[in-house]
Amino acid sequence: MSEQRIARMKDLPSTHLLGTGTPMCSGCGGLEAVHQIYDVLGEKTVFVNAAGCMTLLSVYPFTPFRGSWLYTAMASAPAGAQGVRDALDILLQQGRITKEDDLDVVVLTGDGSAYGMGLSATSGTMDRDLDYLYICYDNEGYGNTGQQSSSATPHAAITSTSRSSRGYPGYKKDLFSIWAAHRPAYVATVIGSEPLDLARKIEKAKSIKGPRMIIALAPCPTGWGYDPKDSVTIGKLAVKTGIWPLKEYIDGEIVHTRVPRDRPPVEEYLQLQNRFAHLFQPQRQQTLIKDIQKRVDSYWQDVS
Numbered sequence: 001m002s003e004q005r006i007a008r009m010k011d012l013p014s015t016h017l018l019g020t021g022t023p024m025c026s027g028c029g030g031l032e033a034v035h036q037i038y039d040v041l042g043e044k045t046v047f048v049n050a051a052g053c054m055t056l057l058s059v060y061p062f063t064p065f066r067g068s069w070l071y072t073a074m075a076s077a078p079a080g081a082q083g084v085r086d087a088l089d090i091l092l093q094q095g096r097i098t099k100e101d102d103l104d105v106v107v108l109t110g111d112g113s114a115y116g117m118g119l120s121a122t123s124g125t126m127d128r129d130l131d132y133l134y135i136c137y138d139n140e141g142y143g144n145t146g147q148q149s150s151s152a153t154p155h156a157a158i159t160s161t162s163r164s165s166r167g168y169p170g171y172k173k174d175l176f177s178i179w180a181a182h183r184p185a186y187v188a189t190v191i192g193s194e195p196l197d198l199a200r201k202i203e204k205a206k207s208i209k210g211p212r213m214i215i216a217l218a219p220c221p222t223g224w225g226y227d228p229k230d231s232v233t234i235g236k237l238a239v240k241t242g243i244w245p246l247k248e249y250i251d252g253e254i255v256h257t258r259v260p261r262d263r264p265p266v267e268e269y270l271q272l273q274n275r276f277a278h279l280f281q282p283q284r285q286q287t288l289i290k291d292i293q294k295r296v297d298s299y300w301q302d303v304s
């Protein structure tokens with residue numbers, strides 16, 4: 001990372017747990033989405049959480065949620081959800097709890113688990129038609145351990161493990177399509193900065209049985225390098241520029257819930273984040289910018 005870039009990163013407010021003792025960074029887009037999702041899901045939920053930033057929400061024996069919270073290793077949250085669902089079903093069968101006492105099983109993980117380490121266990125839950133909701137807050141890296149790259153990291157982004165002048169060499173994995181290929185009950189993408197779209201999708205997911213997935217893009221001031229006050233602006237630009245399509249899969253069909261007609265150039269989104277600053281300074285990296293734009297354009301070309 002260049003000296004200039006390190007200096008810019010140092011100018012950002014140090015709000016992460018390790019810096020200040022507060023559990024989450026201010027302006028956390030993941031927390032914004034989880035908060036809104038929980039407002040719709042309600043209290044009758046049990047969360048199964050894999051290691052990541054949101055783990056900091058729950059410090060034994062307390063959680064900010066009214067229901068229960070189970071903590072698992074990074075790859076194991078979907079397997080944990082199976083155990084919790086089975087236990088609830090046995091209690092129901094034995095008449096030890098009533099239908100009114102039953103809980104919705106909700107997996108909550110970051111992209112590191114959802115796109116990578118936990119994908120095999122996730123695939124198994126779909127084979128078994130497990131009745132649960134998987135929420136992935138996608139901050140496009142291993143946020144909790146210092147923003148190393150994950151398979152959700154976008155092309156050319158600087159992370160703590162991709163520091164060259166070209167950034168991350170890979171391309172963001174298409175988790176939505178991987179889920180949809182399993183033909184589950186429901187898959188949707190959301191973002192906290194579009195709360196009505198988000199609430200409608202959570203209502204729908206709540207009303208369906210079977211494996212359901214919500215992928216929430218999670219603007220991350222600490223890992224992406226911007227002022228926490230800009231989280232909503234960045235979230236809205238992700239949708240407007242078309243880099244984060246809002247869509248859902250249900251009954252074998254994919255529907256876009258927003259189709260941005262006059263998309264501003266994706267660089268309007270990139271320019272606000274220090275993880276892409278090397279694309280513009282000290283000189284413009286036109287090939288990389290064009291590549292990112294081309295991929296966004298080609299995605300929308302196929303959407304009617």
Ligand SMILES: Cc1ncc(C[n+]2csc(CCOP(=O)(O)OP(=O)(O)O)c2C)c(N)n1
Nearest residue numbers: 051052053074110111112113141142143144
């Ligand atoms: C098997 C395993 N490897 C590494 C870790 C260390 N670890 C804890 S949280 C974390 C990052 C998780 O990334 P993500 O799922 O994207 O969640 P985020 O931290 O971004 O919220 C890592 C690597 C771990 N807990 N388990």
Ligand code: SF4
Nearest residue numbers: 025028053143220222
């Ligand atoms: S590192 Fe990012 S995702 Fe994690 S708490 Fe901070 S802002 Fe949220």
Ligand SMILES: [Mg+2]
Nearest residue numbers: 110111141143
């Ligand atoms: Mg992450």
